[in-house]
Amino acid sequence: MQRPPTPTDAAAARRRGRPRKRLDAAIMAGQRVVRANLHEQAAERLRDLIVRGDLAPGASLVEVELSAMLGISRTPIREAIKLLAQQGLVELRANRSPCVRPLRAAEIRELFEALAGIERIAAELAAQRITAADLERLRALQAEIVREHEAGRRDSYAAANRTIHRTIVLAARNVPLAEVHAALLSRADQVRVFALGLEDRWEQSIREHQAILDALDARDPLQAGRLLQEHVGQTAAVVTTSLAGRIDPASSAA
Amino acid sequence: MQRPPTPTDAAAARRRGRPRKRLDAAIMAGQRVVRANLHEQAAERLRDLIVRGDLAPGASLVEVELSAMLGISRTPIREAIKLLAQQGLVELRANRSPCVRPLRAAEIRELFEALAGIERIAAELAAQRITAADLERLRALQAEIVREHEAGRRDSYAAANRTIHRTIVLAARNVPLAEVHAALLSRADQVRVFALGLEDRWEQSIREHQAILDALDARDPLQAGRLLQEHVGQTAAVVTTSLAGRIDPASSAA
DNA sequence: TTCGCGCAAATTGCATGCAATCGCCAGAAA
DNA sequence: TTTCTGGCGATTGCATGCAATTTGCGCGAA
Incomplete structure (x- = not known):
């Protein structure tokens, strides 16, 4: 009979498994740490x-x-x-x-509002600092998004979409900003999973991405910031509408 | 002989001290929870x-x-x-x-940059949503800052200054934004303690606050956001300069 | 039938034991 | 004198025990 490993099993295994030199062995085996x-x-x-x-x-x-x-x-x-x-x-x-964390309408609205604001700031900084390599990566991601869109692969599309936003923020070269963005983004991802009808916006979303990339390429901070903020705002609108009927409007677990 | 309480002492005390009904008793005693x-x-x-x-x-x-x-x-x-x-x-x-967390020049620059950006976003939102009560509170805080400045009370000035920024962000009525702001702000406070010469900027800072309050009062998002971002940027410049000579320029604990 | 009370099970919060790991320092070799 | 190596002490990381608290439920009373 198989049974799930208990903490004790795991601890014992961990202890017995490797007499010593664990790290060295792992590294020499070419395993990523x-x-x-x-x-x-x-x-x-x-x-x-x-x-x-x-x-x-x-x-x-x-x-x-x-x-x-x-x-x-x-x-x-x-x-x-x-x-x-x-x-x-x-x-x-x-x-x-x-x-x-339950889905609450007011919180979701605030979440996307904050996310939009932070991405705007990031885009403004990124427009000043973005490198050719960054831009190339963004173009590749945009192409990937188009491919996944045409193939209708929902998960891959979402992943690439996530990565393109993340990449723009990283191009701002600001660690604290990237960290707070990451926290908000994972919550936004959680929310998105429960939203329907996002596919309807894919083509529009791709056009918006293209415009943002153009603004970054032109090193135009205000334009890039404005476009990205609006883009997130659009997504938020769709998500909010989609969720509106299916969550406690006021709160939950009251 | 006094000695510091050990965990065991504390645990025992906590156990013995209140046979039961701990919460009820505390509440009935009027203690804040x-x-x-x-x-x-x-x-x-x-x-x-x-x-x-x-x-x-x-x-x-x-x-x-x-x-x-x-x-x-x-x-x-x-x-x-x-x-x-x-x-x-x-x-x-x-x-x-x-x-x-050690003070590292690059990190501090990024920190204040992120803080400035987030406060800009907050100010823009606050300008649209701020209430009369909020404004009144801000004016009172501004008056307090002036008082503490004139009295030369460094700690009180810093506290009031912190509160006025915090209040503006809260006026944006956006919880996630306020949360990320709080995290960055406490780190900024830590940095500020080690910066000298901030007092030289008090009068200028007070004038900037006044302009920001006026913009909020006028419900002018762009102006309020721009002024607040620049204000934080100015503070950052002073802090960075003050710290420049006294910290590892590149990193530490390499 | 419904409300209230109290008990018991479930679950967290904290303390502590044990082993693996790391850094440091002494000592040896170059 | 400087550098490498081995062992030791200091310290974390994880597992687990124990008590307090809360919740849910059953039972009795109105």
């Missing part, structure tokens, strides 16, 4: 589950359940949950199980 | 120590030391440190003691 701490791995795994919608908004996150699911003990789980809470994907409730 | 979890208290306390400069940039944060200092066990300390790391006040190093 996967050696992140357990709580980081847990955070990444949980983020993924939440953003992909496998853990539904409002679902309560019970420590022992997650601990059994991931085969690690409660401690790193707790740390991971705290991390995700800080990023807005999880909501902590005093003396209660934390839960996946 | 101070009943935050230990890790939250610890985070707040540590944040304060860092922002006030009592824990110097680069200082290493050893779990047992902090645990003894705050009279709690390592677990909540660890959680608090993770939280502060997420906010950029603490830097985690693999398998080493975390440390207070």
Whole structure:
């Protein structure tokens, strides 16, 4: 009978498995240093589950359940949950199980508004600092988006779309800005999964991307910023409309 | 002989102290619900120590030391440190003691740049949504700043200054934006403590505040945003100059 | 039938033990 | 004198135990 690994099993395995020189061995084996701490791995795994919608908004996150699911003990789980809470994907409730942040109309509106603003700032900076290599990468991503659009591949389209936004922000060469953007973006991704009808906007969205890339290419900060902010605003409008009927308009878990 | 409380002492005290009905009793005693979890208290306390400069940039944060200092066990300390790391006040190093984020020229420049951008966005939104009560509060804060300036009270001036910026951001009525702002602001505060010569700019700064308030009063988003962004930029310039000679120009802990 | 009370199970929050890991320092070799 | 190496102490990372708190439910009373 197979059974899921318990924390103890995992700990024992980890101990026995490699007498010593673990890191050296891993590096010499050509493995990418996967050696992140357990709580980081847990955070990444949980983020993924939440953003992909496998853990539904409002679902309560019970420590022992997650601990059994991931085969690690409660401690790193707790740390991971705290991390995700800080990023807005999880909501902590005093003396209660934390839960996946529910979708609330007002919060979603504010989220996209903030995201649009931050991307505008990033675009303005990026227009001043973007390199030829950045631009080339953006054009490649844009081409990829077009391909995935034509092939109708929803997931690939979304991934490429995400990457193009991320790349613009990174071109701003501002780490704190990129960090806050990443936090907001993952929450936006979570929301998007539950929105329908986004495909209707694909062609329009691609045109907007093209205009933004042109503005960046022309090193026009104001234009790039304005266009990107509006672009995000458009997406927000579609998402909000799509979700409007299906979530608590006021709040939830009241 | 007095000795600092150990985690065990504290735990025992907490257990013995209140047989039950703890919350009810506290509420009926009219106490504000101070009943935050230990890790939250610890985070707040540590944040304060860092922002006030009592824990110097680069200082290493050893779990047992902090645990003894705050009279709690390592677990909540660890959680608090993770939280502060997420906010950029603490830097985690693999398998080493975390440390207070050192001051690095490039990072500080980026930090204030991001802060300026976010405050611009906030000001634009605030100009559209600000209420009469908000404006009144801002005017009172501005008056307070003038008073503290004339009295030459450095700490009070800084506190009021911080509050006025915070209030403008809150007037934007956007929670995610306010949250990311708060994170960046606390790091900026930490940096400011080590910058000299900020007093030279007080009068100019007060004039800039007044212009920003006027723009908000006039409900002029572009003007308010532009002025606030430039204002933060000016502060950044002074801070950067002041710090330029006294920090690792490139990095540290290489 | 419905409301209230109290008990029990579920679950968090914190403390602590244990082992792996890292940095540091002494000592040896060049 | 400088550099490399081995072992030791310091410190983290994770697992787990224990108590407090909360919630849900059953039972009794109105």
